[in-house]
Amino acid sequence: MKTIDILVVDDERDVYLATKLAMQLLEFEGIKANVSYSDSAASAIEMLTSNDYKLVFLDIIMETIYAGYEVISHIQKNKPNSDVCIFIRSGQPGNIPEEYLSLIKDVDGYLNKTDCTMEKLHDIVKTIA
Amino acid sequence: MKPKLKVRGKEELIEVSVNDIYADQIQKEVIEKWQEVLDLAISMFNVPNALIMRLHEDDLEVFAKSNNQENIFTMNKHAAIGVGHYCETVVGNDEMLMVKDASEDPLWEGNPDLKYGLVNYLGLPIKWPDGKIFGTMCLLDQDANTYNEEQIELFKALKSNIEKDLTLLDRNVQLTKSLDELERTQELLIHHEKNNLTNQLVSNITHEISTPLNVAMTSAAYLDYAAKKMDFSDRDAMNRLKEGTDLVQRNLLHASELLSSFKKIANDQGRMQEENIDLGLYIKSIFLSSKLKLKEHDTTWEVDSPKSLILKTKPGAIAQVLLSLIDNALKHGFKDRKSNEIHVAIKDENEHVIITLKDNGMGYTGDHEEIFKPFMRHEHHEGAGLGLTLVKEIVEQNLQGTILASTNGGMIFDINIPKK
Numbered sequence: 001m002k003t004i005d006i007l008v009v010d011d012e013r014d015v016y017l018a019t020k021l022a023m024q025l026l027e028f029e030g031i032k033a034n035v036s037y038s039d040s041a042a043s044a045i046e047m048l049t050s051n052d053y054k055l056v057f058l059d060i061i062m063e064t065i066y067a068g069y070e071v072i073s074h075i076q077k078n079k080p081n082s083d084v085c086i087f088i089r090s091g092q093p094g095n096i097p098e099e100y101l102s103l104i105k106d107v108d109g110y111l112n113k114t115d116c117t118m119e120k121l122h123d124i125v126k127t128i129a
Numbered sequence: 130m131k132p133k134l135k136v137r138g139k140e141e142l143i144e145v146s147v148n149d150i151y152a153d154q155i156q157k158e159v160i161e162k163w164q165e166v167l168d169l170a171i172s173m174f175n176v177p178n179a180l181i182m183r184l185h186e187d188d189l190e191v192f193a194k195s196n197n198q199e200n201i202f203t204m205n206k207h208a209a210i211g212v213g214h215y216c217e218t219v220v221g222n223d224e225m226l227m228v229k230d231a232s233e234d235p236l237w238e239g240n241p242d243l244k245y246g247l248v249n250y251l252g253l254p255i256k257w258p259d260g261k262i263f264g265t266m267c268l269l270d271q272d273a274n275t276y277n278e279e280q281i282e283l284f285k286a287l288k289s290n291i292e293k294d295l296t297l298l299d300r301n302v303q304l305t306k307s308l309d310e311l312e313r314t315q316e317l318l319i320h321h322e323k324n325n326l327t328n329q330l331v332s333n334i335t336h337e338i339s340t341p342l343n344v345a346m347t348s349a350a351y352l353d354y355a356a357k358k359m360d361f362s363d364r365d366a367m368n369r370l371k372e373g374t375d376l377v378q379r380n381l382l383h384a385s386e387l388l389s390s391f392k393k394i395a396n397d398q399g400r401m402q403e404e405n406i407d408l409g410l411y412i413k414s415i416f417l418s419s420k421l422k423l424k425e426h427d428t429t430w431e432v433d434s435p436k437s438l439i440l441k442t443k444p445g446a447i448a449q450v451l452l453s454l455i456d457n458a459l460k461h462g463f464k465d466r467k468s469n470e471i472h473v474a475i476k477d478e479n480e481h482v483i484i485t486l487k488d489n490g491m492g493y494t495g496d497h498e499e500i501f502k503p504f505m506r507h508e509h510h511e512g513a514g515l516g517l518t519l520v521k522e523i524v525e526q527n528l529q530g531t532i533l534a535s536t537n538g539g540m541i542f543d544i545n546i547p548k549k
Contacts, residue, residue, distance in 0.1 A: 018347040022347050025354050096404075112414065
């Protein structure tokens with residue numbers, strides 16, 4: 001069975017819980033997902049420093065309205081060679097503030113919150129794992 | 130304004146009503162025309178002084194005069210009232226006054242005009258359409274003189290010519306006023322329509338509601354999937370199912386709470402701040418936010434955009450414009466039609482971005498400039514008829530761009546927005 005370490009960064013704990021449930025079903029397809037959770041950019045940066053995750057689902061609006069971009073910026077500066085996949089999962093996927101424009105190249109995809117089904121989540125993990 | 134006049138033959142001063150509101154708006158051209166009328170009068174009646182006097186609170190002003198050298202009066206000169214001028218008697222009695230020779234007449238004793246030897250006078254009151262006083266039109270002569278009936282009729286005709294100009298001015302002012310009022314009403318309506326759009330926008334794409342609904346959906350999908358695959362005698366699996374149902378319940382409750390608070394949020398104005406947006410993604414999210422409406426009108430949509438076209442612009446304005454145009458297509462272009470399509474193409478042209486919205490609806494057969502004018506609508510159209518007026522206003526004022534409409538099968542809107 002393949003193993004994948006996933007970090008869910010979202011100020012709504014239920015988003016993590018639902019993602020974790022969804023990921024458990026991947027066991028039927030031979031993928032064991034270890035899903036960790038962080039509710040802020042600050043704690044996400046801490047967790048990213050001491051762990052290697054393969055996939056991050058990243059909310060943008062948390063402790064500040066652009067908190068999510070701080071996480072990407074950290075990865076770029078401190079782990080430039082990391083092969084972590086970042087998916088932005090936000091309610092307003094179109095809005096990008098100027099100072100974070102340069103970060104976008106490191107983002108692997110956007111998920112519109114209203115449009116992010118379990119099937120989509122599964123597809124993403126299956127491609128990466 | 131109520132000037133007090135000394136009227137000959139009356140003991141007490143006579144108070145009259147003067148309309149002074151529009152008098153200052155009488156244009157130079159009109160005064161020049163009056164002067165020509167007075168020029169005509171002196172040659173017809175063979176007198177040296179023909180005047181139009183304007184009555185003020187405390188004095189009479191030479192408002193227009195015949196343009197001959199013999200005329201001893203000075204333009205715009207004011208003479209105090211309450212002293213018994215001929216013109217005071219004309220206005221006070223509200224009737225024509227003819228004085229053949231005032232020099233020997235005790236009635237006119239102390240009349241300042243006599244100091245200049247002006248013993249002969251013919252005058253008529255000039256009034257506004259509401260009956261209030263403007264002043265007089267008069268002829269003055271140093272020689273005793275008399276006017277026959279025909280001359281008096283002519284003089285009256287000249288006077289009514291002057292009064293017609295006052296009527297015109299009055300009408301003009303009233304019209305301008307009602308036009309102003311109309312414009313204010315239109316502004317109010319546009320403001321109202323903007324609020325409406327903001328309401329749609331807020332309730333459509335509010336970020337908060339998407340989270341609980343998505344969690345509930347994902348959890349429900351999990352439950353559905355898990356129910357088929359799981360062993361229900363496994364206690365651990367049952368616990369996870371319970372976790373799933375809890376998530377669904379909790380998040381649906383949260384979503385419904387958010388919904389009830391929407392009414393309040395919806396009253397806020399749409400934000401008009403500049404932000405960097407990925408235009409293609411943003412426009413797609415606008416369509417996504419109108420999903421239900423599009424479905425109701427059997428409408429499919431497509432957005433063609435260059436990848437990651439980042440534009441610094443006002444997302445609120447883009448959303449209002451797109452939502453209005455979508456609304457316009459659904460309500461007007463697609464009325465009672467099936468298999469409808471809206472296609473948006475975004476083109477990046479260095480200095481500009483061109484957004485072209487095309488539908489396969491009924492289009493428009495009239496002048497395409499007209500459709501942006503307020504209250505333009507077909508008999509089968511609903512709404513206040515301000516949607517496209519508002520679109521044009523937002524494109525021009527908030528986005529500093531232009532919008533053009535045309536018909537080729539369906540409606541086509543080309544929006545050109547400059548990049549900054």
